[in-house]
Amino acid sequence: MFFASDRDTVAPTGRHLLDSLRFPAGLVAFLWLAHAYFYLFSADPGEYGILPRRVSWIRGIVTAPLMHGSWEHLMSNSVPLFVLMSLTLYFYRRVAIRAFWLIYFLTGLSVWLLGRSVIHIGASGIVYGLVAFIFWNGIFRRSARSIILALIVLMLYSGMFLGILPDQEGISWESHLLGSLSGIFAAFWFKGELEDDEVESQPLWDEKASEKHPFLPHDIFDKTKAQRALEAEEETRRQQQERKDDLWPPFWNSTWSA
Numbered sequence: 001m002f003f004a005s006d007r008d009t010v011a012p013t014g015r016h017l018l019d020s021l022r023f024p025a026g027l028v029a030f031l032w033l034a035h036a037y038f039y040l041f042s043a044d045p046g047e048y049g050i051l052p053r054r055v056s057w058i059r060g061i062v063t064a065p066l067m068h069g070s071w072e073h074l075m076s077n078s079v080p081l082f083v084l085m086s087l088t089l090y091f092y093r094r095v096a097i098r099a100f101w102l103i104y105f106l107t108g109l110s111v112w113l114l115g116r117s118v119i120h121i122g123a124s125g126i127v128y129g130l131v132a133f134i135f136w137n138g139i140f141r142r143s144a145r146s147i148i149l150a151l152i153v154l155m156l157y158s159g160m161f162l163g164i165l166p167d168q169e170g171i172s173w174e175s176h177l178l179g180s181l182s183g184i185f186a187a188f189w190f191k192g193e194l195e196d197d198e199v200e201s202q203p204l205w206d207e208k209a210s211e212k213h214p215f216l217p218h219d220i221f222d223k224t225k226a227q228r229a230l231e232a233e234e235e236t237r238r239q240q241q242e243r244k245d246d247l248w249p250p251f252w253n254s255t256w257s258a
Contacts (some may be wrong), residue, residue, distance in 0.1 A: 001078070011231075014219075016090065016093070017090065019074075019089070019093075020086050020089035020090040021086055021089075022168050023085065023089060023097070023106065024081065024082045024083075024085035024086045024089070025082065025194055027081070027085065028078045028081060028082050029106070029254065030066070030075060030152065031066060031068070031077075031078060031123065031247060032078070034066050034067070034076065035054040035067075035071070035074050039071075045067035045068060045069065045121055046067070046068070046069070046119045046121060048060060048062045048063035048064065048067050048121070049063075049067055049119040049120055050064045050108060050111050050112050050115065050119065050120040050121070051118075051119055051120075052111065052112050052116065052117055053112065053113065053117070054113070057112070058112060059178075060108065060112065060121075060144030060224070061105060061111075062099065062105075062108070063110035064120055064121050064122070064125055065105075065108065065121075065122065065123045065125065066123070067106060067121040067122065068121060068122055068123075069121060069122070072120060075124060076124075077127055080127045080130075080131075080157065081123055081126065081127050081130075082126060084130035084136045084228050085100065085130060087134060087153070088100065088130060088133065088134060090138065091145065091146075091149055091195070092164070092190075092195065093195070094142065094193050094195060095190040099133055099186040099187075099189075099190055100126075100130075100215055102182070102186045103126055103129035103133065103179065103182045103183055104126055105130055105131065105185050106127040106129075106185065106186075107126060107175065107178055107179040107182045108125070110181070110182065111125065111172070111174055111178055113174050114174065115172070115174040115175070115178075117219035118172075118173060120172040120175055121174065122172065123174070124150035124163070124172065124175055124176060124179070125159075125178065125179030125182075126152075126179060127174030127179070128160065128164070128175070128176045128177075128180045128182060129179040129180060129183035129186070131153055131160060131180070131183065132156050132179070132180040132181070132182075132184050132187070133183035133184075133186050133187045134149055134150060134153045134170060134187075135150045135153055136150075136183065136187035136188070137149070137187045137191070137210060138150025138151070138189055139164055139187075139196060140187050140191035141191055142196065143194070143198040145197065145198065146198070150235065151172050155226075158181070158208040160176075163176040164176045164177040164180060165253075166227075170197045175222075177197075185199050186193065197223040201231075236255065248251070
């Protein structure tokens, strides 16, 4: 019985872990295949980037996060993208996919609207969005798990905050900044959709129960000290009388009268 129950508990957890890894692994594999294609055929990935406020480049909202300028650029985004997306899917599975696509398109659209007039490519905006999403979930949800996860992400990726500073050569700091804001927005937007283990337990103080079975009479503080003392004395006499009646029936009791 013990071992069967233990397997029943572990198996769903293992399946959930594998499910959380599939999408990030497929996404990163697609990024590598795309870059390998452009590398082998000497094509320019920048043609599929975002050139802000140019209608002919609006397709970059979809394609720019999939393009990278070099193998080093791709590698620097692949590991954090895989780790952060896996964490998001594992701990926030109800909203993870929707949050990802919201960050994806909102980051691209905001870069197209507000970015510098240069070509922007790379998945770093999504990476910054996922960092912000996980961190701000700890603030908006305030569950123990979300707070701990936020602190872990903060320790692992705190150095990334320098990437949102402007005027960095060869870096789309706009993607980093606007991706972070998109992640904050996604965390706020989905803050009410709690996971099963995030739902708050019944509070120790149940107001409805206290109304039915109060610890103290509701009007106790409305009485004077003398009144409460008199009622206590009457209650004591009543209890003594009940004990006396239990010992001697009323018709044997001298205080009884017809």
